[in-house]
Amino acid sequence: MDTPISRAQLVRWRTAVFAIFLASGLSIATWAARVPDIKSAIDVDNAQLGLMLLAGGIASILGVSVSSVVLARFGARRGMLGAMLLFGLGVAIIGFGATVFASPIVVTAGLLLWGFGNGAVDVMMNVEGAAIEKQSDRTILPLFHAFFSFGTVIGAGLGVAAIAIGMDVVTHLSIMAVVIVVIAFVSIANVPAREATLDVPGDAPKQTLRERLSVTLSAWREPRTYALGVIMLGMAFAEGGANDWLALGVVEGHGADAALGAAGLAVFSVSMTAVRVFGGPLVDRFGRVATLRVLAVTATVGLLLFILAPTVPLIFLGAALWGAGVSLGFPLGMSAAADDPAKAAARVSATATIGYIAFLAGPPLLGLISEHIGLLNTLYILVALIIASGLASPAARPIAGSTVGAGHPQPHRQHAE
Structure with a gap:
């Protein structure tokens, strides 16, 4: 049975999950805004680029599909942290693959990590959002999804700014990857362990x-x-x-x-x-x-x-x-x-x-x-x-x-x- 939490804890929890939704949207728009530059850097045609993007999409579906197993094994808190670190790393690897290695294989590897991590966190952050909704006794999941949209808008805007000042892909994506990792650690620190999200406290009977x-x-x-x-x-x-x-x-x-x-x-x-x-x-x-x-x-x-x-x-x-x-x-x-x-x-x-x-x-x-x-x-x-x-x-x-x-x-x- 979950113990009651204070109003201040609920506000921190809700804010943390807002940030996680935002980071998910931010990760998508960050690399998507640089697709033309990435395509040029690794010298692929539209068909090859389409296959690379398809690989990222398949990895996302795989991440969504195994999220139940991740939840059962680790709970939502640890699962979200691991998934966010994974898609943050994926964003950075996409940047290195484009600018440093000029390698379609390395970029695809980054897309695979990003896709799997983002797909997995998508489910787990919604589990958290639903738990907050029940705790608050009002409908707020639509607002969480609005923060995902805000993340895509911010990511696209920062992408435009990076292009305007001539920032190369690896610098831009690496900076955003660090931002995502920081959001991950700060947010998870403010997410309480709840049985409703399969986060079993350390002193609870183990299943x-x-x-x-x-x-x-x-x-x-x-x-x-x-x-x-x-x-x-x-x-x-x-x-x-x-x-x-x-x-x-x-x-x-x-x-x-x-x-x-x-x-x-x-x-x-x-x-x-x-x-x-x-x-x-x-x-x-x-x-x-x-x-x-x-x-x-x-x-x-x-x-x-x-x-x-x-x-x-x-x-x-x-x-x-x-x-x-x-x-x-x-x-x-x-x-x-x-x-x-x-x-x-x-x-x-x-x-x-x-x-x-x-x-x-x-x-x-x-x-x-x-x-x-x-x-x-x-x-x-x-x-x-x-x-x-x-x-x-x-x-x-x-x-x-x-x-x-x-x-x-x-x-x-x-x-x-």
Whole structure:
């Protein structure tokens, strides 16, 4: 049984996990901002670079997939620290591979380390976020995900600054790797050991790895896991699809120029981040199920508008609605998975795995299909998945005894009563 923690401890814990989410986003944008320079330094063509990036994506899926084992063996605190050190090291190796060794093999090795570490920490930081949500008794996972988005924005901005002042890739990436490592140690120092995150205190009765692994994997035998997985699969697929294909859809599908394509993606990202920042109180007011249903309709309308719009302003409106609609599916799915504190780590890990695999593996599949039916027509697949996500939204209803995400009556009604 977890012991009570003070308000100050809760604030430090929450701030630490905000920083971990931010560091994850920072790590992605740091090397992604220097991809053109890396490509030039190691002298590869687009096909070779694509294979290298695919290797990083596969490593991410592997990290997500084994996160349950890491949680069972080490708990979330030690697991997150190890994973953050791993992806920080990966970022540095990418830099050395580009500038010092000019070696595609070394850069790929860095991408593998980064991908595995970032994939693993993605699940574990959500387990921590869900535990904080239960402790706080309010919906804050969307805000954690907003900090991930902030990390990508900061990383991209620092990348632009580094390029502007002529900083080479190895110096830039090495500095950011040190920043990530510092964030890792400072953050983990402020994360308390909690049984809810499988961090067993030193004086607690010890379970065998087999026993802990059995608990961690038990969620895969529960039907609700797969119903929540449908919610997250549809929304994560649509989010990942936008990241990879929205800009190209504006350019190739609607005949606009590249600048408008980038602007369309920016509109999507800003809209999604804004809803994540302010979405928690809305969920606490209206409840998870109602919120997910409204957002599924929003995303469906946005995607259809994006596909069919005859003018650029309507395309941008579609992108904004698309971003707002998919913004909360992933965090609310994990919030629902954490309704029972005793099994939160196992259930969050399982549902997060479904969502992340959809996020990482879905966009390449869209690319393959688009070769046969066209990119805009391929986006109708996302429409179908979002509709399925909306239909599955009742699975996110809080279980008996849980109040997070249940929704609350309006204050004036309370006074009237």
